[in-house]
Amino acid sequence: MAEARFSQDEFLCPVCLDLLKDPVTIQCGHSYCMSCITDCWDEEDEKRVYSCPQCRQTFSPRPALFKNVVFAEMLEKLKNTKLQSVVPAGAGDVQCDVCTGRKHRAIKSCLLCLDSYCQNHLEQHESLFKGKRHSLIEATGGLQEMNCQKHEKLLEVFCRTDQKCICVLCTMDEHKNHDTVSAAAQRTEKQKQLKETQKTLQQRIQQREKDLQQLRETVESHKRSAQTAVEDSERIFTELIRSIERSRSELTRLIRDQEKTAVSRAEERLERLEQEINDLRRRDAELEQLSHTQDHIQFLQSFQSLSAPPESTDVNDDLFSSSRLF
Numbered sequence: 001m002a003e004a005r006f007s008q009d010e011f012l013c014p015v016c017l018d019l020l021k022d023p024v025t026i027q028c029g030h031s032y033c034m035s036c037i038t039d040c041w042d043e044e045d046e047k048r049v050y051s052c053p054q055c056r057q058t059f060s061p062r063p064a065l066f067k068n069v070v071f072a073e074m075l076e077k078l079k080n081t082k083l084q085s086v087v088p089a090g091a092g093d094v095q096c097d098v099c100t101g102r103k104h105r106a107i108k109s110c111l112l113c114l115d116s117y118c119q120n121h122l123e124q125h126e127s128l129f130k131g132k133r134h135s136l137i138e139a140t141g142g143l144q145e146m147n148c149q150k151h152e153k154l155l156e157v158f159c160r161t162d163q164k165c166i167c168v169l170c171t172m173d174e175h176k177n178h179d180t181v182s183a184a185a186q187r188t189e190k191q192k193q194l195k196e197t198q199k200t201l202q203q204r205i206q207q208r209e210k211d212l213q214q215l216r217e218t219v220e221s222h223k224r225s226a227q228t229a230v231e232d233s234e235r236i237f238t239e240l241i242r243s244i245e246r247s248r249s250e251l252t253r254l255i256r257d258q259e260k261t262a263v264s265r266a267e268e269r270l271e272r273l274e275q276e277i278n279d280l281r282r283r284d285a286e287l288e289q290l291s292h293t294q295d296h297i298q299f300l301q302s303f304q305s306l307s308a309p310p311e312s313t314d315v316n317d318d319l320f321s322s323s324r325l326f
Contacts, residue, residue: 011075014054015040019078023071028057031071038065094139096121106139111154114143158186279310 013020015036022034030052032040041050041062051058095103096118106116110125112134117125125134146155153167161178171180286306293299 011071011078020071020075023068023075024065025068025071026052026065027059027063028052028055030054031068034065034067094141098124108136108138109140109143111135111137111143111146114147114154116140116143156183157181158183160186276310276312283310 011020011023012018013033013036014030015032018033020031020033023031024034024037025031026037032053037053040053044050045062048062049058049060050062094106094109094116096106097115098121099118104118104120106118108122109116113125115125116139147153148155148167148170151167151169151173153169155165155167157166157168157171157180158164159166159170159175159178159180161180162175165183166175166180171178283306290299290302290306293302
């Protein structure tokens with residue numbers, strides 16, 4: 001038995017502590033899983049110096065990796081002899097309860113012994129209890145929960161009155177005269193309920209998936225509608241802005257035209273007013289001069305022509321009333 005374990009240990013990867021997968025042997029002679037040594041060397045890429053995780057021998061450049069065909073064939077034979085079951089227990093594995101020191105991975109659990117066994121100790125168990133009724137199940141870590149804490153017997157009866165698992169001795173003690181059935185019978189009944197519950201859940205899942213799809217379609221439809229509304233509003237406001245710009249330009253042009261017409265008329269009137277002022281000043285000067293003449297005849301003759309005022313320019317009408325838009 002020890003010799004078999006020694007041979008098996010030769011095929012364990014020093015990195016993952018499991019049987020070699022795609023075995024490769026590096027230059028120093030040590031062997032690893034292809035993925036394990038690749039991951040180790042990937043972490044050393046920055047240094048460009050690669051080492052053996054066991055002997056720490058270094059290599060540069062990075063050595064090429066090739067599958068060790070001989071190891072691969074031997075591993076295949078090892079699997080065929082079922083020795084692959086006798087491997088160290090890893091994280092999440094059920095450990096063999098009989099192994100001392102280095103625990104191996106359990107492959108079966110005995111409901112009567114309430115222990116779990118690796119391949120080697122399972123063979124011993126079967127040899128020791130040959131012909132006896134020992135129920136073996138796939139390795140599980142919950143064996144203690146299958147044992148009655150009061151009587152240290154296997155829980156194999158279900159009390160419907162108290163809705164709990166009990167042992168045979170419990171039916172004669174605190175659960176006497178209770179409605180009890182075998183755990184297997186209760187499991188069969190509950191299995192039917194489980195199927196119905198699953199059916200209901202699956203129906204709910206289908207309905208919720210349908211609701212989810214409808215909601216997604218509604219959301220997408222709403223998004224499309226919102227996008228269309230945004231595009232329409234952009235188009236409408238763009239046209240409105242253009243229309244306002246056109247109206248603004250037209251109004252500006254109209255105001256400038258009216259301004260030009262009104263200013264032109266005003267400038268003509270300014271010119272006439274300035275001319276009239278000049279005429280009035282000249283007449284005033286002539287009258288002033290006439291007022292100082294000594295000749296009565298000349299005064300009377302000149303006064304008649306000078307007393308009539310010059311033609312007056314009309315300034316009462318509003319030049320801008322007809323064109324005032326601002």
